[in-house]
Amino acid sequence: TVTEGVIAAEDALFLAMGNHDLDVSLEPVVELQSSNVVAYRVHAVLNTADGNDIHVRRLEGKHTGIDPIKFDMELFNAAASAMRRLLSTSADATPLICPLGHSILSSHKELRRIVGMMTGLPGLQSGLVIEIPSEALQHNGPAAAGAALLLDAGLRLSVEGPIASEVSGDILEQFAFEFWSLK
Numbered sequence: 001t002v003t004e005g006v007i008a009a010e011d012a013l014f015l016a017m018g019n020h021d022l023d024v025s026l027e028p029v030v031e032l033q034s035s036n037v038v039a040y041r042v043h044a045v046l047n048t049a050d051g052n053d054i055h056v057r058r059l060e061g062k063h064t065g066i067d068p069i070k071f072d073m074e075l076f077n078a079a080a081s082a083m084r085r086l087l088s089t090s091a092d093a094t095p096l097i098c099p100l101g102h103s104i105l106s107s108h109k110e111l112r113r114i115v116g117m118m119t120g121l122p123g124l125q126s127g128l129v130i131e132i133p134s135e136a137l138q139h140n141g142p143a144a145a146g147a148a149l150l151l152d153a154g155l156r157l158s159v160e161g162p163i164a165s166e167v168s169g170d171i172l173e174q175f176a177f178e179f180w181s182l183k
């Protein structure tokens with residue numbers, strides 16, 4: 001049933017996060033005009049006890065006992081580890097796009113850890129793009145301030161989702177997004 005599938009996924013996520021062993025998969029991002037791969041979107045891969053693989057980009061809805069900040073940090077660390085293994089001269093041309101959610105964007109302590117890690121490793125800074133949910137930018141709250149902190153640190157940014165037309169000009173002027181992902 002659906003409920004059993006959710007429980008199996010949550011169990012797999014608890015185990016992977018508890019062991020700091022979150023596996024990732026890389027989804028190619030293809031530019032429509034050229035049909036070239038221009039980046040890879042990072043997904044957490046959860047291996048459930050029943051042998052199914054579940055791919056997760058963001059924690060959506062209510063997940064009992066799963067800290068969204070911890071999930072985002074685990075996914076970021078796994079993406080950073082994958083990027084360090086993939087570093088080459090083309091890392092900046094085909095970067096990994098790692099999502100961050102509202103909770104971690106509102107945590108300046110965790111964002112400082114991310115910025116410190118990325119600025120300390122120039123290859124990581126050029127090869128990893130941080131993806132921000134568009135809703136986080138449409139209100140002047142802590143998540144928008146966190147996104148601005150990432151921008152000020154010189155990190156590469158991407159946005160996911162539509163931006164309301166009444167604020168899109170201001171947001172697009174402030175943030176230099178390299179990618180814009182729409183469902």
